[in-house]
Amino acid sequence: DLCVSVFTPFGPQCLVSGILSYWNFDESAMLADDDLLATVSDLTATDQFGTIINQANTLGYSSETDDYTRSPDGDISEVHAVSLTYFTKDGDSDEGNYTTWGLSWELDFIDLLEDTEIDGVTIYYLAARSNTDNLSDSIGGDFALIFIAIGLIVIYTCIFLGRFDKKFVKPKISLAICGICIVLIAVYSAQGIASYIGIFTVPPNNVLPFLLLGIGVDDMFILVNEIGRTKRSLTPRQRMSLGMSSAAPSITMTSFTGVFAFLSGSLTSLPAIQSFCIYAAFAVLFDFLFQITIFAAFLSLDLRREMSGRMDILCCIKTKKKKEKLELSKPKKSMGQKFIANYFAPFILKPTVKVIIIILFIALIAVCAIGASNIDQDFDVKDLGSSDGYVFEYLTADEEWFSHKPEGFNIYFKDIDYASKEIQVKLLQIPIDMVNLELVIECTSWYNAFYDWVQEHPVFNSSVDSDGFLPENQFYDAFNEFFSPSLFRPTFSNDIIIENGLIQTSRFSGLFKPLTSAVIQIRAMKESREVVDNIEIDGFAFSFGFIFYEQFAVIPKEAIQNILTALAVVFLVTVVFLIHPGTAIFTTFIIILVDVNLVGIMYYWDLSIDSVTVTNLVMAIGFAVDYSAHIAHDFMVQSGSRDERAAKALEDMGISVISGGFSTLLGIIAMSFSTSGIFVPFFKMIFATIILGLLHGLILLPVLLSLIGPESFQEEGGINTEPEKKTKKTSTSTSEVESSTDSESSSYETSESP
Numbered sequence: 001d002l003c004v005s006v007f008t009p010f011g012p013q014c015l016v017s018g019i020l021s022y023w024n025f026d027e028s029a030m031l032a033d034d035d036l037l038a039t040v041s042d043l044t045a046t047d048q049f050g051t052i053i054n055q056a057n058t059l060g061y062s063s064e065t066d067d068y069t070r071s072p073d074g075d076i077s078e079v080h081a082v083s084l085t086y087f088t089k090d091g092d093s094d095e096g097n098y099t100t101w102g103l104s105w106e107l108d109f110i111d112l113l114e115d116t117e118i119d120g121v122t123i124y125y126l127a128a129r130s131n132t133d134n135l136s137d138s139i140g141g142d143f144a145l146i147f148i149a150i151g152l153i154v155i156y157t158c159i160f161l162g163r164f165d166k167k168f169v170k171p172k173i174s175l176a177i178c179g180i181c182i183v184l185i186a187v188y189s190a191q192g193i194a195s196y197i198g199i200f201t202v203p204p205n206n207v208l209p210f211l212l213l214g215i216g217v218d219d220m221f222i223l224v225n226e227i228g229r230t231k232r233s234l235t236p237r238q239r240m241s242l243g244m245s246s247a248a249p250s251i252t253m254t255s256f257t258g259v260f261a262f263l264s265g266s267l268t269s270l271p272a273i274q275s276f277c278i279y280a281a282f283a284v285l286f287d288f289l290f291q292i293t294i295f296a297a298f299l300s301l302d303l304r305r306e307m308s309g310r311m312d313i314l315c316c317i318k319t320k321k322k323k324e325k326l327e328l329s330k331p332k333k334s335m336g337q338k339f340i341a342n343y344f345a346p347f348i349l350k351p352t353v354k355v356i357i358i359i360l361f362i363a364l365i366a367v368c369a370i371g372a373s374n375i376d377q378d379f380d381v382k383d384l385g386s387s388d389g390y391v392f393e394y395l396t397a398d399e400e401w402f403s404h405k406p407e408g409f410n411i412y413f414k415d416i417d418y419a420s421k422e423i424q425v426k427l428l429q430i431p432i433d434m435v436n437l438e439l440v441i442e443c444t445s446w447y448n449a450f451y452d453w454v455q456e457h458p459v460f461n462s463s464v465d466s467d468g469f470l471p472e473n474q475f476y477d478a479f480n481e482f483f484s485p486s487l488f489r490p491t492f493s494n495d496i497i498i499e500n501g502l503i504q505t506s507r508f509s510g511l512f513k514p515l516t517s518a519v520i521q522i523r524a525m526k527e528s529r530e531v532v533d534n535i536e537i538d539g540f541a542f543s544f545g546f547i548f549y550e551q552f553a554v555i556p557k558e559a560i561q562n563i564l565t566a567l568a569v570v571f572l573v574t575v576v577f578l579i580h581p582g583t584a585i586f587t588t589f590i591i592i593l594v595d596v597n598l599v600g601i602m603y604y605w606d607l608s609i610d611s612v613t614v615t616n617l618v619m620a621i622g623f624a625v626d627y628s629a630h631i632a633h634d635f636m637v638q639s640g641s642r643d644e645r646a647a648k649a650l651e652d653m654g655i656s657v658i659s660g661g662f663s664t665l666l667g668i669i670a671m672s673f674s675t676s677g678i679f680v681p682f683f684k685m686i687f688a689t690i691i692l693g694l695l696h697g698l699i700l701l702p703v704l705l706s707l708i709g710p711e712s713f714q715e716e717g718g719i720n721t722e723p724e725k726k727t728k729k730t731s732t733s734t735s736e737v738e739s740s741t742d743s744e745s746s747s748y749e750t751s752e753s754p
Contacts, residue, residue, distance in 0.1 A: 002102055003087065003089070016086050018082065018083050019040070019082035019083065020084065021048065022045055024047070025048065057085075057405050057406070058082065059076070059079050059082060060080055060081030061079075061080060061081075062400065062401065063400050081402070083402065106127035107129075109127055124394040124398070125390065130391045145679075146210070149210055149667045149671075150180055152666040152670070153667055157217060157663070158173050160221065172224075172302065174312055178298045180213070180217075182216065183216035185290060186287035187208050191205075193282055200271075202275045204678055205275065206679075208280060210682075211619065212287055213667035214660070214664025215255075215258070215626070218659070218660030218664070220291070221660055223251070228243075229243070229246070236307060253629055254626050255285070255288035257570050258625065261566040261622045262281035264565040264568075265277035265566055265618040267562070270551065270555070273558070273562070336658075340654045341651040345646070345650045348699055349702070349703070357703050361700050365597060367600065368597040371600035371601065372600040372602075375600075375607075375608065376608045377519075378517070403516075406514060407514070408543065409542065409543035410507045411434075411508040411541050412540055413537065421469045423537065424447070424451075424469050424470075430445070434531055439512050440528070441510075441513055454468070457478070510528075512524050512543075525541075555610065559614045562617075566622075567591065567595075570588055571587075574588065577633070578629075578633055579636075580636060583709075586628075591624040594620065594696055595621060601688045613681055623693060626657070626660055626693070627693030628696065630656065631649050635702075636710070645705070645706075645709070649702065657697060661690045664686070671683040
């Protein structure tokens with residue numbers, strides 16, 4: 001019931017093609033054949049339906065050769081691979097849902113072949129459902145990587161945010177777990193709201209937890225770091241107020257830049273990229289909202305807990321307090337800040353070093369620009385799923401042994417008057433125009449066969465006009481006789497749908513030459529469509545491969561449009577938050593360099609332009625903002641010379657930026673062990689984005705700002721970023737207060753990256 005039936009004089013038969021067609025699926029005939037190779041070498045051999053067997057689709061040879069291995073007389077002497085194809089019905093009908101039945105049958109088919117072993121023969125198999133199953137299984141199988149990433153980030157966050165002490169007051173394990181949970185809640189909140197408004201999910205959306213873990217933890221670091229820069233003599237409320245007022249503008253700017261960058265990416269016409277960008281925009285937005293509300297609240301409670309001497313996690317247990325002297329001046333610098341202030345910043349800001357840095361970055365952009373100019377546009381279905389499953393094995397074998405096979409296509413017609421001469425002229429012309437295309441091998445038309453039959457018919461040939469066309473009132477009389485069961489025309493039995501004696505829909509079939517690159521595939525799609533369009537008939541050319549070729553045709557334009565739109569949005573948002581257009585230009589320039597270099601690295605890392613990598617390019621813009629905007633913002637609020645301001649910006653924000661990059665790296669490092677074609681390109685591109693972002697944000701940007709950076713807000717008489725001083729004066733530099741620890745500093749002082 002499931003097989004596609006072909007009507008024959010012996011009744012309906014299932015449509016099956018392949019090597020056994022040479023013997024009409026008759027085992028005794030095959031066993032009686034004394035020269036099997038001579039049989040398969042016959043280019044005129046027909047199958048059980050009288051159709052000439054397509055040798056290229058049936059017999060395989062190595063992709064490293066141009067033809068089969070042949071004997072001196074020209075016959076095939078070696079065949080390394082053969083194929084069999086079973087055709088099943090799909091969709092709904094009066095008999096039931098063939099799609100549901102077919103999916104169930106395909107599962108049994110896959111299970112059967114998985115357990116089948118033949119000595120000396122390797123069996124590769126594939127079903128219609130296989131690619132979808134493979135993609136889902138590969139992503140689902142890698143779901144455990146999310147928990148590995150979460151575990152790594154929890155450990156790192158605990159080490160970074162807290163300090164382990166004997167009384168277990170400062171580790172901040174509970175705060176770290178709270179922050180990670182907030183990030184995951186943001187991801188699922190985004191999925192919920194996007195699904196509620198009707199946005200469908202796509203496989204790339206599964207990388208959002210990895211993406212947001214890095215962004216969310218970065219925001220956590222900045223919040224904790226800024227609170228650590230406040231004086232411990234202040235109350236928790238005062239410290240939270242000062243810390244939030246310092247951290248919130250930077251976090252708000254980078255978050256909104258990411259949100260609007262993703263929203264601009266959703267303007268694409270590619271549904272997969274559109275879905276991912278909308279989900280990502282909601283995820284970043286929810287993460288921002290939860291960070292400045294829920295996490296800030298937990299942070300305030302954790303600050304109170306620590307200052308009251310309560311243990312981490314076991315907060316009901318209170319340790320003994322001890323009087324200690326606390327500095328009312330700024331908290332002491334961490335080791336990381338000391339390294340940046342005393343060694344790193346002074347080194348890169350030396351005049352000679354600045355020149356060397358600029359030359360090195362010019363060389364980097366030149367090398368990457370060469371790579372970007374040579375990058376290919378391609379897409380391989382086998383790269384979507386796991387690289388260690390039966391689907392990958394089948395597609396690899398098919399590529400190895402059947403790369404020479406032609407690609408089929410169809411031309412569909414609907415709602416046309418087949419009996420009119422105008423339509424008949426067009427139907428006759430389409431196959432002629434198709435075979436005139438360089439990339440088309442053949443075009444088979446039921447109408448051409450019908451037209452030739454009419455010319456030879458003893459009755460109807462007398463009724464044709466000078467061009468060989470029947471009058472409208474005789475068309476269906478001839479047509480019904482032509483397709484009568486007695487004449488047995490299985491070749492076209494599935495090409496025509498007839499209702500109430502009239503043709504409702506029909507199709508022609510054709511073959512393309514092997515389409516070996518995206519450029520050739522796009523050309524074949526466009527040229528075949530143009531033939532139908534130029535004929536001006538209600539029809540269209542279609543092949544399953546066109547689903548992917550459509551993507552190839554629009555991706556270059558879409559990629560440029562999405563990236564430029566995202567960059568424009570980044571510039572506008574940074575102008576609003578940084579206030580100074582010069583600083584926004586610097587930030588946007590750095591992001592452009594990161595993206596251009598990223599495209600170049602894609603070439604050297606064997607990645608091509610497709611919907612997955614274009615999504616990652618848009619995402620890279622959001623990531624790159626974090627590595628430059630924080631430095632640029634801090635540069636604008638400092639006073640002094642450009643060199644001094646650049647050094648101070650590095651000292652203040654450098655550790656937070658490095659920590660954010662490192663946490664993002666931890667979030668994606670587990671994906672390097674994935675076998676999924678979705679996760680692997682994501683890992684490669686985000687890894688490259690992190691490295692490029694840190695290099696440009698921490699080295700090139702400070703150098704450029706020190707040379708031609710805009711004036712400070714304070715020097716321009718703009719914004720005063722110093723917290724308002726208390727009117728109460730103190731006559732000493734120290735004060736006696738109660739402390740919950742024996743150490744001289746709190747873990748809420750400026751944190752240090754391990």
